[in-house]
Amino acid sequence: MFTNIALRAVLKSVGVLRESVAVSVKPWTCSSTFLTGPKGGCAAGGFAVPPPVRHYARVAKKTNTGPVSQLSDLTPTMLMMDYAAVPLAQTTDDLVKRLLSLELASHSEKLKLKKEQLVAKVQRNENDRSSVEVRVAILTARIRNYQEHLHKHHKDKANKRQMLMAIDRRKKLLKNLRLVNYDAFEKVCEQLGITYTFPPDYYRRATRRWVAKKAFCIKVFKAVQKQKEEQRLMKQSLAPSDSEAAKTKAAESQ
Numbered sequence: 001m002f003t004n005i006a007l008r009a010v011l012k013s014v015g016v017l018r019e020s021v022a023v024s025v026k027p028w029t030c031s032s033t034f035l036t037g038p039k040g041g042c043a044a045g046g047f048a049v050p051p052p053v054r055h056y057a058r059v060a061k062k063t064n065t066g067p068v069s070q071l072s073d074l075t076p077t078m079l080m081m082d083y084a085a086v087p088l089a090q091t092t093d094d095l096v097k098r099l100l101s102l103e104l105a106s107h108s109e110k111l112k113l114k115k116e117q118l119v120a121k122v123q124r125n126e127n128d129r130s131s132v133e134v135r136v137a138i139l140t141a142r143i144r145n146y147q148e149h150l151h152k153h154h155k156d157k158a159n160k161r162q163m164l165m166a167i168d169r170r171k172k173l174l175k176n177l178r179l180v181n182y183d184a185f186e187k188v189c190e191q192l193g194i195t196y197t198f199p200p201d202y203y204r205r206a207t208r209r210w211v212a213k214k215a216f217c218i219k220v221f222k223a224v225q226k227q228k229e230e231q232r233l234m235k236q237s238l239a240p241s242d243s244e245a246a247k248t249k250a251a252e253s254q
Contacts, residue, residue: 067151070144071110076103081113115141121191132177133188139170140192171199 146163
């Protein structure tokens with residue numbers, strides 16, 4: 001009898017627990033605040049999606065506009081240098097002219113034509129190809145080409161070295177031309193747009209050791225000059241006594 005009563009109590013307690021669990025646990029619902037899809041609702045399926053992050057517009061990068069290229073004044077309709085003097089190239093059709101023009105030419109062909117234009121400004125006569133003025137013009141076109149290249153590729157050490165060597169060579173030629181023919185020097189600088197700057201008379205890095213050594217040399221020089229001045233004054237003070245002795249000797253002899 002007691003066992004039946006205990007069994008009924010256990011069954012009732014289990015039933016009550018089940019009812020409480022069923023009441024306390026709620027079914028899963030999908031929150032509409034986390035759904036950003038076009039369909040929305042739980043029927044869209046899947047997990048909750050976080051709200052989108054705003055992507056603000058980025059600041060436009062400033063493009064570094066480099067110096068104006070020396071080849072910018074060459075029109076694309078100009079013929080290449082090898083075909084400019086050919087009469088047949090002037091009378092041919094447009095397609096062939098386009099193939100022979102600077103529109104489809106390489107950079108080296110354009111640079112070659114630019115060199116010829118600079119040489120024509122400063123050469124002495126039509127057959128002049130080896131004068132100082134012509135060499136300065138060729139070096140100027142080459143230096144400007146190196147500068148344009150290094151503005152885009154600033155880590156190109158080989159071309160930078162070549163440019164510095166060409167600048168030193170042109171500087172020596174201009175220095176020699178200025179001493180020999182100043183009128184030609186002024187004409188070359190004016191026609192090619194070169195600004196000639198005079199090199200410093202003397203330049204040395206002022207290290208601490210060099211400054212101390214120079215100060216010591218100045219101090220020694222002043223001491224030597226002071227000693228020479230004292231010797232000169234002593235000679236001047238002794239000169240009158242010698243002259244008086246010579247006069248007395250001359251009087252005795254008479």
